[in-house]
Amino acid sequence: MFKRIFTAFAIISLASTALAHDKATGIVKERMDGMGVLSTAMKSILAQTQSKTPDPEALKEAARAIQDHAGEAMTKRFPEGSLDYPSEAKEAIWQDWTRFQHLAQQLDLLAKGLEFAAANPLTGKRAELQDNRMLMDIGAMGPDEVFTLLGKNCVACHKEFRAKKN
Ligand code: HEC
Numbered sequence: 259m260f261k262r263i264f265t266a267f268a269i270i271s272l273a274s275t276a277l278a279h280d281k282a283t284g285i286v287k288e289r290m291d292g293m294g295v296l297s298t299a300m301k302s303i304l305a306q307t308q309s310k311t312p313d314p315e316a317l318k319e320a321a322r323a324i325q326d327h328a329g330e331a332m333t334k335r336f337p338e339g340s341l342d343y344p345s346e347a348k349e350a351i352w353q354d355w356t357r358f359q360h361l362a363q364q365l366d367l368l369a370k371g372l373e374f375a376a377a378n379p380l381t382g383k384r385a386e387l388q389d390n391r392m393l394m395d396i397g398a399m400g401p402d403e404v405f406t407l408l409g410k411n412c413v414a415c416h417k418e419f420r421a422k423k424n
Contacts, residue, residue, distance in 0.1 A: 279344065285337060286347075289335035295327050296323075302320040303408070317376040318376045321370070336352075348420065358415070361419075365412075370396075371396025374393070383403050384403065385404070
């Protein structure tokens, strides 16, 4: 029960994070902007999954926006040691680069899955993250289930690799 409430809270606060990157420059600003796009996309997906008549096109558009800033597009914005103020990135990123890359790839995979799942009916269910989940499995889910997986992915990476808690 506690876990459920926490997860819902984490997802909502993720979607409404005030962006504190006014003073950022260079690659740090670029990746913060990319994260901002993710946040906007998550807000849009959340709104769709709370609608009685979700719009598959809006879901697909948000899924593609996430893909544009996930996977390699994300990891290439984290050159080793790029911790300039006001970055909230942790050293751990480069100590555990494989894990960091894995989470960024997983986000890409989930967003691709959401494109397939966009026209499926809502299920009212939450889904658990499983590392070996295939794209086909994700594409067969309800968009609301994929939303919970996406939210868990953001939170998982932030917990390990971002200094600020969300
Ligand atoms: C692979 C790891 C990873 C994933 C996946 C990830 N993030 Fe992040 N995110 C980070 C890191 C690291 C930072 C801190 C970057 C910095 O401050 O230099 C961050 C920062 C942010 C910020 C703050 C940006 C700012 O202006 O300070 C937001 C908002 C954000 N992420 C949203 C999301 C959302 C929404 C998702 C999921 C759809 C997500 N992130 C997925 C690693 C990740």
